[in-house]
Amino acid sequence: xxxxxxxxxxxxxxxxxxxxxxxxxxxxxxxxxxxxxxxxxxxxxxxxxxxxxxxxxxxxxxxxxxxxxxxxxxxxxxxxxxxxxxxxxxxxxxxxxxxxxxxxxxxxxxxxxxxxxxxxxxxxxxxxxxxxxxxxxxxxxxxxxxxxxxxxxxxxxxxxxxxxxxxxxxxxxxxxxxxxxxxxxxxxxxxxxxxxxxxxxxxxxxxxxxxxxxxxxxxxxxxxxxxxxxxxxxxxxxxxxxxxxxxxxxxxxxxxxxxxxxxxxx
Ligand SMILES: [Zn+2]
Numbered sequence: 043x044x045x046x047x048x049x050x051x052x053x054x055x056x057x058x059x060x061x062x063x064x065x066x067x068x069x070x071x072x073x074x075x076x077x078x079x080x081x082x083x084x085x086x087x088x089x090x091x092x093x094x095x096x097x098x099x100x101x102x103x104x105x106x107x108x109x110x111x112x113x114x115x116x117x118x119x120x121x122x123x124x125x126x127x128x129x130x131x132x133x134x135x136x137x138x139x140x141x142x143x144x145x146x147x148x149x150x151x152x153x154x155x156x157x158x159x160x161x162x163x164x165x166x167x168x169x170x171x172x173x174x175x176x177x178x179x180x181x182x183x184x185x186x187x188x189x190x191x192x193x194x195x196x197x198x199x200x201x202x203x204x205x206x207x208x209x210x211x212x213x214x215x216x217x218x219x220x221x222x223x224x225x226x227x228x229x230x231x232x233x234x235x236x237x238x239x240x241x242x243x244x245x246x247x248x249x250x251x252x253x254x255x256x257x258x259x260x261x262x263x264x265x266x267x268x269x270x271x272x273x274x275x276x277x278x279x280x281x282x283x284x285x286x287x288x289x290x291x292x293x294x295x296x297x298x299x300x301x302x303x304x305x306x307x308x
Contacts, residue, residue: 052089054288055098055123057236058134058280067281068092068099076122080163083122084109093289098126102232111210111231117163120239129300130184130246130291133237134280136273137205137230138213138257140223146272149192149279150203150228150251151185153178157234158222160209164235166242171308174241181246183297188248191287197279203227205251207234219259229257246299250283252276 068090075086085101100119103109123131137150144150165172185201192199206226208214214222214229222229228251240247254272256262 052096052098052126053129053293054095054132054291055087055100055126055128055130056132056134056284057100057102057119057123058132059101059103059136059277067285068097071096074126076125078118078121078125080118080121081115083119084115087122087126093285095289097288098123098128112159112162114232114236116236116239117166120236120243120245121166124243124245128245129295130181130248131240132184132188132248132250132284132288133233133240134250134252135205135230135232136254136276137228137251138255139227139253140206140219140229140257140259141227144200144203144227144253145198146253146255146268147275147279148198148200148253149276149283150200150205150253151180151189151192152205152228152233152249152251153180153185153202154204155179155233155237155249156204156206156222156226157238158206158208159234162209162235164238166239172242172303172306173308174238174302174306176238176241179237179241179247181248181295181297181299183295184246184248184291187290188250188283188287191290192283195279195282195286197283200227203251205230205233205249207231214258216258219257223257223259228253241299241302244300244302246295246297250280252280
């Protein structure tokens with residue numbers, strides 16, 4: 043069971059891709075590599091000064107993008123952040139769209155997910171019977187704040203969305219994609235079990251999904267240069283949103299994410 047090992051002032055973490063490791067975006071203070079019972083996280087954690095707030099940045103796929111989605115050491119990642127004292131995680135992911143009105147370039151503040159992964163380490167509780175609630179898997183307080191800030195910045199943002207998480211690393215067949223779009227808005231490979239492990243660790247978790255393209259149901263051939271351009275533009279939007287929203291996160295959370303274990307024990 044992960045505990046707060048540290049009384050540090052690092053309460054907020056961002057898990058994301060390498061696009062965010064931009065020296066113009068934050069001032070790096072130091073890097074820490076934390077050994078956990080599950081090995082090392084996917085990269086050393088960067089502690090940064092972020093408009094006066096200390097924030098931990100973790101590159102989900104590793105510094106050299108060496109961890110494909112199904113190999114990301116998710117338990118080590120969440121454990122390491124918890125051990126730093128982190129209470130809020132903002133998880134950023136690139137997704138495909140399953141719906142016409144979720145357009146490339148849009149940001150989605152997911153409110154639900156479907157876990158369609160197959161062979162990941164889903165829990166910290168292998169020896170104890172713990173059932174945390176994931177009826178509402180994302181922090182309501184962070185969702186409200188980030189939606190409001192995104193609107194202020196005139197970002198094309200969806201207040202809600204269901205994220206369908208597949209195992210990967212392969213993409214979906216057309217038949218799979220048609221099935222998924224009956225139940226979800228966007229599709230990706232990285233959200234699960236990251237969000238659930240955060241809940242088990244009593245950490246508030248927010249997902250910001252950046253739509254890069256339409257999934258194969260749309261029959262639109264993926265144009266790589268367009269995709270890369272969209273990803274670059276999305277990274278700029280996300281950076282802007284983080285810069286505006288993170289300093290507004292209140293010290294004391296009013297949600298119940300940080301008490302998720304109180305009724306979870308069998
Ligand atoms: Zn919360």
